Amino acid sequence: MTNRPYHHGDLRVALLARAEETLREKGASALSLRELAREVGVSPAAPSRHFKSKQALLDALALTGFERLAEAIATSQEGADEAFADRLDAAARAYVGFAVANAALLDLMFSVKHSPQASEALGATAHRWSDQLLELIGEGQRRGEVRGGPLERIALPVVAALHGYAGLTVSGVLPPEAAEHGLDDLIAVILRGSAPQ
Amino acid sequence: MTNRPYHHGDLRVALLARAEETLREKGASALSLRELAREVGVSPAAPSRHFKSKQALLDALALTGFERLAEAIATSQEGADEAFADRLDAAARAYVGFAVANAALLDLMFSVKHSPQASEALGATAHRWSDQLLELIGEGQRRGEVRGGPLERIALPVVAALHGYAGLTVSGVLPPEAAEHGLDDLIAVILRGSAPQ
DNA sequence: ACCTCAATGTATGCACTGATCACAATGTAG
DNA sequence: CTACATTGTGATCAGTGCATACATTGAGGT
Numbered sequence: 001m002t003n004r005p006y007h008h009g010d011l012r013v014a015l016l017a018r019a020e021e022t023l024r025e026k027g028a029s030a031l032s033l034r035e036l037a038r039e040v041g042v043s044p045a046a047p048s049r050h051f052k053s054k055q056a057l058l059d060a061l062a063l064t065g066f067e068r069l070a071e072a073i074a075t076s077q078e079g080a081d082e083a084f085a086d087r088l089d090a091a092a093r094a095y096v097g098f099a100v101a102n103a104a105l106l107d108l109m110f111s112v113k114h115s116p117q118a119s120e121a122l123g124a125t126a127h128r129w130s131d132q133l134l135e136l137i138g139e140g141q142r143r144g145e146v147r148g149g150p151l152e153r154i155a156l157p158v159v160a161a162l163h164g165y166a167g168l169t170v171s172g173v174l175p176p177e178a179a180e181h182g183l184d185d186l187i188a189v190i191l192r193g194s195a196p197q
Numbered sequence: 198m199t200n201r202p203y204h205h206g207d208l209r210v211a212l213l214a215r216a217e218e219t220l221r222e223k224g225a226s227a228l229s230l231r232e233l234a235r236e237v238g239v240s241p242a243a244p245s246r247h248f249k250s251k252q253a254l255l256d257a258l259a260l261t262g263f264e265r266l267a268e269a270i271a272t273s274q275e276g277a278d279e280a281f282a283d284r285l286d287a288a289a290r291a292y293v294g295f296a297v298a299n300a301a302l303l304d305l306m307f308s309v310k311h312s313p314q315a316s317e318a319l320g321a322t323a324h325r326w327s328d329q330l331l332e333l334i335g336e337g338q339r340r341g342e343v344r345g346g347p348l349e350r351i352a353l354p355v356v357a358a359l360h361g362y363a364g365l366t367v368s369g370v371l372p373p374e375a376a377e378h379g380l381d382d383l384i385a386v387i388l389r390g391s392a393p394q
Numbered sequence: 395a396c397c398t399c400a401a402t403g404t405a406t407g408c409a410c411t412g413a414t415c416a417c418a419a420t421g422t423a424g
Numbered sequence: 425c426t427a428c429a430t431t432g433t434g435a436t437c438a439g440t441g442c443a444t445a446c447a448t449t450g451a452g453g454t
Contacts, residue, residue: 157386164361189390
């Protein structure tokens, strides 16, 4: 007999934790609910109590991803200087760092397919993340280090550039050794392009 | 009895064509080799003669995607003016247009998981695509409309920005109505950031 | 014209998956 | 202490990717 109690006690978080590990090691497509249940030590049907479908599990993973990304960017700002260039540099490095450290997760977060209701919660969390960058750029505007204009229109190109760079590194298009000073060049272009007229 | 001949004659391209349709309609995860075989009218094992695994089929799809993307960008350059700003604008619109028209395909093309050997062929085709942009920017340098320096280092930020913008629109982070003039802003930032000193 | 033989499609079976259902065990509120 | 909601179990179902052995076809060499 198993000495494990009938109720696991923390199945949901255990599943998420294990899932993220397999996600990192073997990719999203190699993620099986049944194997997950096996590894955690519960019956194959047990996960359905916490995630009504596999997609729901993936959505939950993506959501935690956004939360941790937001956290990473937030902490990157703590040690940074007040100048916009420094803050942008710190945020960019945090973003790309998160991307390479969690490639499969990032893929999931910005995957096309999300259940319509999950898109709601996801959209909210994703906005919390983009708000960080908006705030960062708004502050730059206030300091006179970023050109004026509607915040969203100023910020969008910045976000797009960072997002694209992260995507290129993650998908392997960018040779890993080029990634480092490549980021420097990207940040330089962003700064010049967003500088006050 | 079926009047269909024993040999399909064009199974490989038929499979690819049907696969892309399902990809567009129901996403990559809803793509089943067996269903594909059913729709095309062959036995479930037939596809394995042309694609040794499902991933191989996906890789082939991604490859055609890169080819068509390259083609779209190429034709966008034909009608464009010679000024760098115009050419970049045309290429950017072609890229983003392709992205929104083939969201799931783009996801596939830049997906993290590719069989190592497929990465080889894919990498070659992807490079053919990036070479287009390199050429575009190199021409801009020659015309004195883009700052000097190592071509790759100048081009990378441009590619990253375009790629990121396409990714944002495709993944739905960007509201569709914002996509249009959003591109204008992005291009403007790129141009300013890449202008000669 | 014949005859190999590689290419292509078929039939069958295996291990596995996600999902659903009725049921069992457990905690909890009244 | 007892009703009840929560959580885990066991069994089952349709569907999948893949491998293996076999059937059909067409093309090239003699």
